[in-house]
Amino acid sequence: MNEKQIRKKGQIEIMGLLVIVILISLVIFFSLSFNLKNSVNEAPVKQDFKDAQTTGNFGTTLLETTTNCSRSIRDLLSDCAFTQEVNCAGQTSCQLANNSINRILEETLDKWNYNYTLQISSDSELVTDFNKTGCDPAKTKSVTTDITPFGTTFSSMKLTLKICR
16 A cells, blocks of 8 residues: 555544544533433422421421420320310420420421421311421422321311421
């Protein structure tokens, strides 16, 4: 082979390598853009799922928490709403439940910087209400509400926890 043919063959090989590099770059670019697009769309779904799990688990755990008077918050709230017979360390069941719930909220949702509204009601009457400043359901999206019925066989209560963004 003469020198022109060798040079032409080298140029064709370089062009072939350049085409391969460009194709690989395009594949990487499109795969990265596709992956980033999917992760951006999944973020709100993941946050909604996290908030739903937080509200459900928090409501269940809150009601089953035992206070320093050896009574669960569930029992104290039921007593507060219906009979008001419990008195422990000079506090009524309503006072003890509110103080315990407030302490738990300060140590959990407040520390985690959640905006929330927690309402506990019996039938249609509000028993207690906790609202962290900045949680305005009219202005802020309420992500989820977990309703946990509890109480006596004659009447029921519900716990409603809204986490706002």
